[in-house]
Amino acid sequence: MNAQTIALSRFGLGARPDEALPADPKAWLHAQLGGFDPRPAAIAAAPTRQEVATQLAEYFEELRTMGGKAARQAPASVLARPQPASMTTMPGQPMMDQSVAGQPKSPQAADVTQTVQQFIRKASRDYYLTSVAARTDAALTTPAPFVERLVHFWANHFAVSADKLQVIGLVGLLEFEAIRPHVLGKFEDMLVAVEQHPAMLLYLDQAQSVGPDSRLGAIAASRGRKVGLNENLGREIMELHTLGVRSGYTQADVTEFARALTGWTVDGIGRGPAARAMGGGGAPGAFHFAEAIHQPGARTILGKKYDQPGVEQARAVLHDLATSPATARHIATKLARHFAADDPPPALVDRLSTAFLKSGGDLPAVYRVLIDAPEVWNPANTKFRTPWDWSVAALRAVGSKQLQGQAIVGLMNQLGQPVWKPGSPAGYDDIAASWAGPDALVRRVEAADRIASRAAGLVDPRQIATKVLPDMSQATSLALARAESPGQGLALLLASPEFLRR
């Protein structure tokens, strides 16, 4: 791999034959840090947070009122019907409404519930498809592919997964609203934006976490109802988003952090009495600090006392986490793995970590270390492209610009990396062992064949190869020359060993 290919593929998202090759690869990368549009047309056209959240609010309201009616009408004989699991948690209605939502329903009500669920499922899926299309469009047409790759990196670092009904429509917005605006900013700002985003608050159950000694928590307890502190978000912030696993924090630290985080919730999604008690009333989907469920008192986390009032308490914890040496090391390791090699070169990790700490988590300062790192420019250090990486590179190589969300979703499902759906808050793995398997390889060749057959005739694979794989091996060059049709030649190019790597 020459420097141009490394700049275009390892830093960028793959060459586009209709764009000029960067004359000075390093300068090209540095320049991208100077100007990045977080909201290009493709992203601006995606559904808004308010739109998605309003839809969700209506869904929960439908369920809530229906549940109440059904409960009143339910004959005694059907009271034993089990409660559908998806009905049990309603964000923003942590406890007062449990009496309503928790009621068994009549068969008729169950039918209606199903209809309502089908409706929200469809609406969420539409939002999801539109968001996937917007992300892909941005990746195919961006003038700053290095920064765009970093957006994908951070979105995977702060992963939410479109498994839960409530978050399917919101997963794309986390990337568009919390990652993109901060990709060239401070790590801390990105961290706060992510942890206050409705997708994260709902995905990691923070919206339902109640301080036992908070005002509403105490009322619930006095009525004999068990109310919950939910440690999910607190734990994942420490383990995945900042410090990293086994970096020295304890279960007690997690619990204390979870207490500090109580009250961090989403506005305008619940409408029951509890939601009213929690205040808010701003734009649906906005971050809302609900004092009524915040656990009062000072917290001690990693040996430091936090006695700030209200929302400031967890905010102060986030500040310390964002600037901790453990976090710097965790982020540096992940960046080095992404850009240099599956086994991150220790010297590069050290330099990235130092830059992170010295700059106070200024991300461009860290990226500049990457650009100047000989480890990243070492042609021997290749990375096996993940399905997303490969698909974006393939679509860029054949000159695609606008695709239907469904087409991308289908492709990514086929290749085993559905967009924003890693199935866990840890995100997708970033090592070859996770992606280079026998079946995965065949699927990739099948996808190459399909992409090629769509583009065949419009493009000449030999010409594309000169831009996309300027230093391809003799074997690949020979295979292209001997292909029996342009379509086959293109498929071989996309499936070639060089193209599978970056």
Add this chain to the structure above:
Amino acid sequence: MIDRRLFLGSAAAGAALLAAPGIALAKAATDRRFVFIIQRGAADGLSTVAPVGDPAFAGIRGPLLEDAQAGAKLGSFFTLHPAMTETAKLYGAGEALFVHAVASPYRDRSHFDGQNVLETGATGAYRLKDGWMNRLLGLLPQGEAKAIAVSPTVPVALRGPHEVSSYAPSALPTPTDDLLARVGDLYAHDPQLSPLWNEAMATRKLTSDLSAGGGQNGAATGALAARLLAGENGDRIAFIETNGWDTHSGQRGRLNAQLKGLDALVGALKTGLGADWSNTLVLVATEFGRTAAINGTGGTDHGTASVAMLLGGAVKGGRVIGDWPGLAPAALYENRDLKPTTDLDVLAANALAQHYGLDLARTYATLFPEGQRPARIDGLIRTA
């Protein structure tokens, strides 16, 4: 002002009615079907329609002679490949016409460029954006201008301003065995990919293309195309993809399987079209032929002229035509390939003009706008 075309049309219809009451010429015209089967990869014409009567043939094609001699006789000079039993029946029924030593205007030996020329109808690669089949639609009355590509996407031949559709047969699996084999070659020396690929191929139940399944895949494609074309509301023009003709090695077995698949495709097309077969013209053609001589790996390399087939109930067949150039060393093109003596574009223009009752010069100028004046090749199509 009288529209000249309309005037001619109604005059012709009037004449037909007068001449033969009960047979409406206009209606007959709208029943016409045209199918283009492309053989991607350069099919070997000398194996498909073998010139066993040429004194030089046995000498250069020794290892493949057995097949050539076992095939159905097409007159005294040629035989048809023995895998093509259905096509042999068509020949017997006067529904198959072979035109030998045919080539498009393209004279180099690149598949990509050759196929581009074959599909665009230009004289060189990437000179025209649209395909000649799309331009053909512009020459036909509205009711007849309905075209479909039996492939996952619209091929170059059908691209252009006139609307066409495409239908991917699920019986045509992708990727083909050929592509998988080539990918395997490409990964052979990659320490990471090679073991993964070998494992995948070992466990994968190989689905396959035209050449596999003893003709079943071909038959399924033919039956699908027939369903799309049959009946009053069916499509009138179809493009069918076939791949896998690039027989650089082990040609005997591979070509046998390929031709068996093609033969089954044609057979199923005829069966499926039923009564519409009598109004059908099928053109089978490839981007270029293969070397006259056999290479060191039991195959043939990229060449020049090949054979084209006109099949269907509309064809005045039972013949092999063309100006045979001979296979003696001095007669070969660049000392290696069968020399082209008939221009494929001219052949197609003549066949289509006769099939649709169009003016030859206008047909040729529309479909192949970069060519010179076309020679006439009369009597390719039965007159109604």
